[in-house]
Amino acid sequence: MQITATTVSLTVDDVAASQRFFTEHLGYSEQAAAEGFASLTRPDAAADIVLLARGIEILPPEQRDQRASGLILAFTLTGIEGEEKRLRDAGVQITMPLREEPWGERLFQVTDPNGVIVQFVEWVAPAIQVGDWVTSAAE
Incomplete structure (x- = not known):
């Protein structure tokens, strides 16, 4: 098997609202679209996104009334402070402010108009404590 791309499919109430959010703020472009459907892509390593309208018949019957939740x-990136500032300046609500976890993960979150949580992550060397000294694992 050779995987040539990764795509995440999200079921939402308003395809157009999520499509605008991902294209205007996150650099995606439309690859294909039809009633209740949009396929979005980026030229980098980000996963492609398919947006499907809740209730669309292409979904299995037991999934048609579900939404992307949980x-x-x-997205892992570099320059996380600049990205948070860019999104904030563009009027995107930051739903989890930038924070750093003890294991070396720096992250913040935004939420699209359909409630899809988008998290941005940058990895740094976690601080470790040896005796009375606190140092970076990269040192």
């Missing part, structure tokens, strides 16, 4: 769409 899901975090996470």
Whole structure:
């Protein structure tokens, strides 16, 4: 098997609202679209996104009334402070401010108009404590 791309499919109430959010703020472009459907892509390593309208017949009957929930769409990047500032300046609500976890993960979150949580992550060397000294694992 050779995987040539990764795509995440999200079921939402308003395809156009999520499509605008991902294209205007996150650099995606439309690859294909039809009633209740949009396929979005980026030229880098980010996963492609398919947006499907809740209730669309292409979904299995037991999934047609579900929405994307309990899901975090996470993107790993560099320059996380600049990205948070760019999104904030563009009027995107930061739903989890930038923070750093003890294991070396720096992250913040935004939420699209359909409630899809998008998390941005940058990895740094975690601080470790040896005796009375605190140092970076990269040192």
